[in-house]
Amino acid sequence: MNPRLTRNQLVRRGAAGLTVLSLPGLLAACGGGDDGGGGDSSGEVAKVLNFANWPLYIDVDDQTKRRPTLDAFTAKTDIKVNYFEEINDNAEYFAKVQGPLSQGQGIDRDIFVFTDNSRFPGLLVDQGWVQKLDKELIPNISNLIDAQASPPFDPNREYSLPWQSGMTGIAWNEDVTGPVESIEQLLEDPKLKGKVTMLMELADSVGLTILANGDDPATVDDDVFNRAADRIQAAVGSGQIRRFTGNDYAQALTGGDLAASVAWSGDVIQLLLDNPNLKWAVPKDGGMIWTDNMFIPTGGSVPTASTYMNYVYEPAVAAKLAAAINYVTPVKGAREELAKSDAKTANNTLIFPDDELLTQLHQYDSAALNNQEHITRWQQVLGQ
Amino acid sequence: MRVKHHLLTTYAMLVIGYLMLPIAVVILFSFNEPEGRFNYVWQGFTFDNWANWDAPIGLRESMITSLEIGVLSTVVATILGTMIALAIVRHHFRGRASSNVLVFLPMSTPEIVLGASLLALFIQQTGIFVIGFWTIFIAHVMFIVSYIVVTVKARLIGFDRHLEEAAADLGADELTTFRKVTFPLIAPAMLAASLLGFALSIDDFVITYFVAGGEQTFPVYVWGIARVATPPQVNVVASAIFLVAIAVALGNVLWQYRSSRRQRGAA
Amino acid sequence: MGSFFHRRKGLVPYLLLSPGLAWLAIFFIVPLAYLGYQSLKSGIFPTYEFTWEFSNYTEAVSDYHPQLVRSFVYAGIATVACLVLAYPLVYWIAFRAGRWRNLFLLAIVAPFFVTYLIRTLAWLNILADEGPVVGLLQWTHVLGEDERLLATTFAVIAGITYNFLPFMALPIYVSLEQIEPRLLEAAKDLYASPVQAFLRVTLPLSAPGIVAGTLLTFIPAAGDFINAELLGTPKQQMIGNVIQAKFLESLDYPTAASLSFILMAAILVAVLAYARVVGSEKLTG
Numbered sequence: 001m002n003p004r005l006t007r008n009q010l011v012r013r014g015a016a017g018l019t020v021l022s023l024p025g026l027l028a029a030c031g032g033g034d035d036g037g038g039g040d041s042s043g044e045v046a047k048v049l050n051f052a053n054w055p056l057y058i059d060v061d062d063q064t065k066r067r068p069t070l071d072a073f074t075a076k077t078d079i080k081v082n083y084f085e086e087i088n089d090n091a092e093y094f095a096k097v098q099g100p101l102s103q104g105q106g107i108d109r110d111i112f113v114f115t116d117n118s119r120f121p122g123l124l125v126d127q128g129w130v131q132k133l134d135k136e137l138i139p140n141i142s143n144l145i146d147a148q149a150s151p152p153f154d155p156n157r158e159y160s161l162p163w164q165s166g167m168t169g170i171a172w173n174e175d176v177t178g179p180v181e182s183i184e185q186l187l188e189d190p191k192l193k194g195k196v197t198m199l200m201e202l203a204d205s206v207g208l209t210i211l212a213n214g215d216d217p218a219t220v221d222d223d224v225f226n227r228a229a230d231r232i233q234a235a236v237g238s239g240q241i242r243r244f245t246g247n248d249y250a251q252a253l254t255g256g257d258l259a260a261s262v263a264w265s266g267d268v269i270q271l272l273l274d275n276p277n278l279k280w281a282v283p284k285d286g287g288m289i290w291t292d293n294m295f296i297p298t299g300g301s302v303p304t305a306s307t308y309m310n311y312v313y314e315p316a317v318a319a320k321l322a323a324a325i326n327y328v329t330p331v332k333g334a335r336e337e338l339a340k341s342d343a344k345t346a347n348n349t350l351i352f353p354d355d356e357l358l359t360q361l362h363q364y365d366s367a368a369l370n371n372q373e374h375i376t377r378w379q380q381v382l383g384q
Numbered sequence: 385m386r387v388k389h390h391l392l393t394t395y396a397m398l399v400i401g402y403l404m405l406p407i408a409v410v411i412l413f414s415f416n417e418p419e420g421r422f423n424y425v426w427q428g429f430t431f432d433n434w435a436n437w438d439a440p441i442g443l444r445e446s447m448i449t450s451l452e453i454g455v456l457s458t459v460v461a462t463i464l465g466t467m468i469a470l471a472i473v474r475h476h477f478r479g480r481a482s483s484n485v486l487v488f489l490p491m492s493t494p495e496i497v498l499g500a501s502l503l504a505l506f507i508q509q510t511g512i513f514v515i516g517f518w519t520i521f522i523a524h525v526m527f528i529v530s531y532i533v534v535t536v537k538a539r540l541i542g543f544d545r546h547l548e549e550a551a552a553d554l555g556a557d558e559l560t561t562f563r564k565v566t567f568p569l570i571a572p573a574m575l576a577a578s579l580l581g582f583a584l585s586i587d588d589f590v591i592t593y594f595v596a597g598g599e600q601t602f603p604v605y606v607w608g609i610a611r612v613a614t615p616p617q618v619n620v621v622a623s624a625i626f627l628v629a630i631a632v633a634l635g636n637v638l639w640q641y642r643s644s645r646r647q648r649g650a651a
Numbered sequence: 652m653g654s655f656f657h658r659r660k661g662l663v664p665y666l667l668l669s670p671g672l673a674w675l676a677i678f679f680i681v682p683l684a685y686l687g688y689q690s691l692k693s694g695i696f697p698t699y700e701f702t703w704e705f706s707n708y709t710e711a712v713s714d715y716h717p718q719l720v721r722s723f724v725y726a727g728i729a730t731v732a733c734l735v736l737a738y739p740l741v742y743w744i745a746f747r748a749g750r751w752r753n754l755f756l757l758a759i760v761a762p763f764f765v766t767y768l769i770r771t772l773a774w775l776n777i778l779a780d781e782g783p784v785v786g787l788l789q790w791t792h793v794l795g796e797d798e799r800l801l802a803t804t805f806a807v808i809a810g811i812t813y814n815f816l817p818f819m820a821l822p823i824y825v826s827l828e829q830i831e832p833r834l835l836e837a838a839k840d841l842y843a844s845p846v847q848a849f850l851r852v853t854l855p856l857s858a859p860g861i862v863a864g865t866l867l868t869f870i871p872a873a874g875d876f877i878n879a880e881l882l883g884t885p886k887q888q889m890i891g892n893v894i895q896a897k898f899l900e901s902l903d904y905p906t907a908a909s910l911s912f913i914l915m916a917a918i919l920v921a922v923l924a925y926a927r928v929v930g931s932e933k934l935t936g
Binding site: 389392393395396399400402403404405406407409410413424425464465467468470471472474475477480483486487489490492493494495496497498500501502503504505508522523525526529530533558583586587589590594602603606607610614618619622623625626629630633634637640641 | 661663664665667668670671672674675676678679680681682683685686688689736737739740742743744747750753754755757758759760761762763764765766767768769770772773774775776777779781813816866870871873874875876877891894895898899904907908911914915918922
């Protein structure tokens with residue numbers, strides 16, 4: 001019997017096995033090789049926390065390949081963390097988990113992460129597929145920065161807490177091109193033809209283009225949306241845009257196949273280690289800002305997840321995460337904490353944006369995110 | 385005439401080269417020592433990736449899942465498929481033609497439709513199916529079975545029924561005949577079929593991707609990691625799978641070669 | 652137990668069949684039925700309702716016929732390319748490779764042993780803008796200074812061709828291998844030129860292999876989305892990409908399901924049309 005296998009998982013596998021083939025089902029369940037477990041909604045803190053997150057989104061020790069903040073959490077609380085880097089794309093991940101969630105079943109995860117510039121945080125809360133946090137266990141919630149206290153999908157932060165925020169702008173490779181600092185240049189400069197990518201995420205690409213059109217991404221009606229979609233579609237038609245990507249623009253950009261990409265801020269800071277000729281800027285017409293939020297899905301253990309959330313809202317822990325992953329931390333006091341050990345990172349405005357930068361950043365209209373016509377139109381732009 | 389001969393040989397060698405090129409690249413880049421995160425440009429030679437093949441988090445687990453599903457689904461599919469093949473070849477019965485059609489249909493359906501339709505079932509019936517390991521298993525058995533049937537059938541059609549009739553004449557009942565005569569005769573075909581099934585299972589991405597949920601097989605892991613930065617260890621695992629498969633196949637080729645020589649020698 | 656089988660001999664085939672066919676019925680036929688059910692729903696995620704919405708099909712065709720047509724064009728070109736590449740190769744293996752036959756046969760299957768995704772990703776390396784192949788082609792002026800291979804129609808079709816070539820090669824090899832050598836000698840005696848001997852004897856005898864290979868290549872190629880996704884641009888998206896995106900990105904299950912059936916139906920029509928052409932040629936030939 002595999003010690004990593006929890007009773008819950010055994011029962012599940014056994015049950016699933018019985019429906020298809022009883023004996024091998026149980027045998028394999030006993031010899032099971034994958035991680036899993038968790039998924040107990042009862043009031044007690046569990047032994048294991050299953051945490052689904054995006055890749056390259058937590059600190060990793062290059063030597064030991066361990067994750068120091070998770071190890072420290074286990075040492076402190078005796079809760080082992082199974083960390084799954086299984087989210088590559090909000091929609092794709094949502095598509096995978098929505099089946100069981102819609103039937104009121106758990107998904108063997110205690111925390112998962114969705115971005116507020118997608119329609120999914122709103123859907124999760126409205127459909128009741130996520131559970132309320134146990135704020136008694138999260139005294140550190142007082143460290144949440146004011147700007148994040150009341151998002152439209154969860155005005156009182158009953159269901160969610162930010163993991164990190166990030167900015168969407170333009171990255172370019174100086175080996176291939178001069179500065180690319182506007183969406184106009186990205187979409188219409190013939191010198192960049194076939195050498196640029198945009199992000200698949202609607203709010204990132206359309207948002208930046210809305211700004212470039214002189215419209216406001218905070219109020220996206222059909223006209224505003226279609227103006228931006230038309231402009232992007234024209235750039236696809238002319239062969240200007242090579243692809244729409246997730247994180248995968250990074251390899252092509254550092255390798256020189258691409259001149260410029262719509263890109264996320266933290267990625268580029270990490271990429272600079274590989275290629276110092278990469279540059280990133282907020283486009284001159286403005287950039288987008290977004291926040292990834294932790295949720296507790298149905299079936300997840302609320303006390304266990306809440307205990308972990310409290311832990312990452314300690315300024316010292318938040319400082320370590322911010323220094324490692326280079327995105328914008330939502331935790332007050334993290335910068336001061338980091339300044340003690342790493343003044344350079346603490347003064348990096350891409351990680352701790354100053355007021356001047358913040359005025360250039362915009363959020364996408366949350367009401368427009370679930371507009372089915374916009375979603376369908378965007379799919380058509382993505383594949384013509 | 386001679387020139388034409390060489391022309392054909394050259395052409396054949398070029399096509400072989402085309403087939404081998406990506407494989408060579410995969411193996412070559414398993415020895416790359418990338419400076420940064422990306423294993424995209426050749427930087428330098430190292431054995432480190434092979435020594436630390438499971439350094440990327442999740443790679444080992446995905447490989448284990450792939451192997452578990454490969455073995456389980458192949459065993460089940462081989463049993464089910466061999467039974468179907470026996471029934472279709474050895475018996476005449478009502479519904480034989482439509483059974484044949486049912487076996488062939490999955491093979492002539494695009495993988496994306498197979499994956500999508502299974503997902504449609506699984507998300508409707510989440511009370512029965514927990515999307516993950518077992519749904520992958522179910523899907524793999526489903527698409528492998530047809531290939532097993534075809535492979536075993538080909539062998540069954542080829543062999544002499546008189547052996548079985550002789551056994552029956554000697555008083556053996558059906559089960560004994562099966563155990564002593566039929567099974568030893570079809571065992572090599574079952575082995576070949578299960579190797580094919582295992583290879584199909586290990587390699588499958590499209591169907592698995594639809595029905596995997598949070599579970600990761602090796603191809604699903606590669607799909608995810610390729611969006612970020614494919615570590616050279618992925619090439620290591622791919623090269624290792626390739627080398628093992630080639631070794632098994634080469635062994636088979638040599639074995640056939642030797643046994644055919646022995647047969648010729650005996651004759 | 653033995654006597655039971657003897658008395659109920661008629662039951663044996665059904666006992667042998669039932670577990671496997673039940674599996675196929677439950678996990679192939681039933682899912683297709685569910686897909687059909689999904690395809691007739693209407694509404695927006697997450698509340699789709701079954702309303703016999705046949706307009707999903709007409710809308711899917713009118714919205715996505717470019718991708719559908721493109722899939723069949725790409726799959727068709729790739730199938731022809733596979734035939735052109737594979738036929739001479741397996742001909743050479745069958746008639747010229749001698750005792751190394753099995754070894755070369757192994758070389759044809761070898762790509763199968765490298766995970767599908769990884770061998771496609773390897774083409775990303777090979778065809779990269781800054782890579783040696785593009786450099787060589789630019790140096791020899793086959794490609795212009797600004798031209799590229801990656802993210803083009805060529806790359807997508809080349810990727811499909813590469814990935815499905817073994818499906819074409821193996822059946823042709825099997826049919827060539829079954830040709831009696833004495834038949835070929837007789838043909839050489841009868842016809843003056845080897846070309847005529849090839850056209851009159853070898854080619855017709857390998858026709859079943861070509862037909863099987865064509866189907867085995869074309870069907871998966873038409874439904875593929877990996878090559879267009881990794882090696883193409885938005886302008887090369889195939890119907891598989893649309894189905895995948897509709898299912899897993901925009902969660903538009905009714906459209907995804909109707910597109911799946913449209914793809915299946917279109918493949919069926921193409922296969923039947925092909926069968927007619929092949930059949931009629933045989934009749935006239």
